[in-house]
Amino acid sequence: MSASQAVLAGWMEIPNSAVDELARTERARVRAEEETLAALVSEYAGTLYRVSFSVLRNAADAEDAVQEAFLRVLKHRATLDEVRDRRVWLIRIVWNIVLDRKRRAKTRPETDDVAELARVLPAEGLSAEDRAAAAQHHAQVLKCVETLPAKEREVLMLSAFEELTSVEIAQVLGITESSVRSRLFRARNLMAGLLGRERQ
Amino acid sequence: MNSSNDNSVRGRDGSGGFVEESLRVIARLPAPEGLEERVIAGVRAGGARILHFPAALRPGSSWMRGAAAAAIVFVVAGGGWGIYSRVQKPQAAKVISMPVRVAAPGGFSNAGAMRTPNTLNGPVVTHPATPKTAQAGAAAQTGKKASRKAALTGPGKTAVQPVAAAK
Numbered sequence: 435m436s437a438s439q440a441v442l443a444g445w446m447e448i449p450n451s452a453v454d455e456l457a458r459t460e461r462a463r464v465r466a467e468e469e470t471l472a473a474l475v476s477e478y479a480g481t482l483y484r485v486s487f488s489v490l491r492n493a494a495d496a497e498d499a500v501q502e503a504f505l506r507v508l509k510h511r512a513t514l515d516e517v518r519d520r521r522v523w524l525i526r527i528v529w530n531i532v533l534d535r536k537r538r539a540k541t542r543p544e545t546d547d548v549a550e551l552a553r554v555l556p557a558e559g560l561s562a563e564d565r566a567a568a569a570q571h572h573a574q575v576l577k578c579v580e581t582l583p584a585k586e587r588e589v590l591m592l593s594a595f596e597e598l599t600s601v602e603i604a605q606v607l608g609i610t611e612s613s614v615r616s617r618l619f620r621a622r623n624l625m626a627g628l629l630g631r632e633r634q
Numbered sequence: 635m636n637s638s639n640d641n642s643v644r645g646r647d648g649s650g651g652f653v654e655e656s657l658r659v660i661a662r663l664p665a666p667e668g669l670e671e672r673v674i675a676g677v678r679a680g681g682a683r684i685l686h687f688p689a690a691l692r693p694g695s696s697w698m699r700g701a702a703a704a705a706i707v708f709v710v711a712g713g714g715w716g717i718y719s720r721v722q723k724p725q726a727a728k729v730i731s732m733p734v735r736v737a738a739p740g741g742f743s744n745a746g747a748m749r750t751p752n753t754l755n756g757p758v759v760t761h762p763a764t765p766k767t768a769q770a771g772a773a774a775q776t777g778k779k780a781s782r783k784a785a786l787t788g789p790g791k792t793a794v795q796p797v798a799a800a801k
Contacts, residue, residue, distance in 0.1 A: 468678075475673050480665035488660050497669060501676040508677060554663055575656040594657030625653045 467511055475504060478521060481597060482528045488591050489532040491550055491576070499535060503528040519605070525598070526606045533588075578628045586621035589614055 482503055486496035506527055507514070517523045551569040560568065579587060592603045593614075604611045 471677065472674055475677070476670050479670045479673050483665045483669055484661055484663055487663060488657070491660075493666060497666070497672065500669070501673050501680070504673055504677045505680050551660075555659065572656040572659060575653055576660075579653065579657070590653070591657060594654060594661040596658070596661070622653075629653070 467508075470514065471504065471508060471511075474507065474520065474524070478524050479504075481521070481595075482524060485525055485528055485592075485595065486532045487554075488594070489529075489536055493550070493554060495535065496532075499528055499531045502531050506531075519602075521597075522602050522605045525602075526608075529592075529606055575629075578625060581628060582621055582624055586617050586624060589617040590621040590625070593618055 479500055482500045483496050486499040487493065490496050490499065503524060507524070514520075551572050555565065555569055555572070579590065582590065588607060589603065592598055592606060593600075598606070600611055600614050604614045607614070609617075
């Protein structure tokens, strides 16, 4: 066998041990990715669900949105190590998903907010009547929130999450912190006007 | 995780805090039971294609190796053909040279005669000229004579010379 033939044979024939090693490495990598993802889900699924529910107001839709967010994470898992603040990054992903879903569902008839809120609101120490009244009240307020301009509404909704600082809200929305403050100020003034008009 | 800046963001609103209260109620909602398990199961089911190569596409499979070799051969052959087909071929000459006639030994020569191509057929007259009548011909003759005479005498000359008549 000439030297060139030997080189060609060596190039064409990959030894089985190398193939096994590659497969083993691949399996280990996949397992590590699954573990990372599972850790992310157990840590942030609740937060993402609350963010989703605050926009979609439907438990099943919110859960779907959380699942979609983690699927996107899986797709972009190569960049996971470069992310500095995974919590804000995940909230930003799910925020974009729910806004997109909300926009697409505009033509769909609105779900009954009152019934859904009455179902999911905590009920400790409340009678059925009180619970229904509270759900009614919250639904009415949320209906007013829906009438706000999108920019103000988004900031107002995110500001209700105690786990998000104004800096983090700015990061989620891709704006400056001062913009967050000014939008929040405008949103509150608008809401005061809207609720005052409702009371009259 | 709240910063001190947060307090100014979450100040009292002009609506008596109703809005913030309602939003916070929703923001504090507990996640439903078994959410994590369902999400992980859903992600595993949906992301199976992303996470795992199908068994047939694993790097170790023999037919995969054959397919890779065939693809390499196809690419190399295709590339070669692409280069070959782009090479400019020398164009054929537009002038055809006539072979020189060599008189056969002992045969007849052409005696310097040159071959002339056949002349083209002449134009075909579709509408023949109409024949002239006898009267029209005579009138034409008279008119011609008169015009010739006028041309010879000229405009300043007269038939009778006055000076010659005085003498």
